[in-house]
Each structure stands twice: as C-alpha cells, then as structure tokens.
Amino acid sequence: KNQVEQSPQSLIILEGKNCTLQCNYTVSPFSNLRWYKQDTGRGPVSLTIMTFSENTKSNGRYTATLDADTKQSSLHITASQLSDSASYICVVRRYGGSQGNLIFGKGTKLSVKP
C-alpha cells in the first residue's frame, strides 16, 4: 500500500535551535518527493522537490535530504525563527501516476517558542 508517514506528529523548539523532521514512504514506483510548509489558516506552499537522483537540496535555512534506497527523507531547519512555526507536509508522487496521484503525509506541526 502506498503510504507516507511523518514523524514526529508535533514538535516544540526554542527560537534559534535546529530541528529535523522525518518522512518515510512506501510509494512505488517513486517519482519525486516534495516538502510543503503550511502556515495556520493558509494553503500549503512548496519548499523543495527531491527527485530520485538527488540526495540533498537546500532552500535558505531549509535542507532536505533523500535516501531512495531506504525510502526516507528529512527536512532540517537551521537556526529556527518564530516564522517557522507551521505544519510541514511530505508529499510523494508515484512514477507514471496521474496528476491526482499524490500521496500526502499527515504533517508535522512545528512550534517555535521565543
């Protein structure tokens, strides 16, 4: 069964600290993996996309990694800011799947405290 599991469900950190969010998937065949950030009361916004051949990709203070062999991805946030408080959603696309065939994780809710 194609699934995307994220951990932890929620996380509280102090401003300035680093954190890492995990995404494990069983989607096959794999096409790509996206991390979205969803602020409270808003729609998700794409942070980064990882394809099969990519191991690491950075977007400012956000760094995503992908291990296609173990089917794991992580999102590392460096020097967290209050504005990083949001839900982070991992989304995997099946290769050859239709536009509608995305598998969404349930998200990790991150709270950054001053």
Add this chain to the structure above:
Amino acid sequence: DAEITQSPRHKITETGRQVTLACHQTWNHNNMFWYRQDLGHGLRLIHYSYGVQDTNKGEVSDGYSVSRSNTEDLPLTLESAASSQTSVYFCASSDGTDYEQYFGPGTRLTVT
C-alpha cells in the same frame, strides 16, 4: 501577480442544503484540484480536472461534484451537505511541468 483564490473563506450551512465553493486561478493552469483537510488526516483528493470539460473523481468524491467550463474556475458543489463534510477545503492548480501544486487559502465549511 498570478494567484488562486477561494470563496467564501468561511461558510456555515445546514444539513441537506446545497453548497458551492468557488475556486479561481489566474495562473492559466490546465490542472485543478479540490482537497479536504481534517485533523488526523493528510490532504485528501476530492476531484480534479485536467482541462475544460474534464473532471475526475478522487479518493473521497462521494457527495461532491465539480464542473469545468473554463480554464480559470473549478467550483465544488456539495449536493446535500452532511455533518461529515465539515472540513477545510483547499483548491490547487498546476501546469503539469513538474507537478508543483499551488494552493488557495482554503474555505472552512461547517455543516450544522
């Protein structure tokens, strides 16, 4: 700037009423999607469209319908609202190049 908008942002309706949620995008994207988001669940696909006059059912389509008469709009209709349809609804669009979906701000629907 191109954008995707949803209206209304909040809606309260009664069980059994027909409700239509609007979605409008100015990206000129062919592909549009409707999702619902509930606590304990990831985003779940309701319906999607690859272009004018094309509609497809998603994972949780029962009780919902869509129609696509132009590129910009994909309204979502709840034929007879049920309490189980209380949720936050998101519309999204994509151009099919790398399949990134651009999401609207959401509509919070409460069915009493």
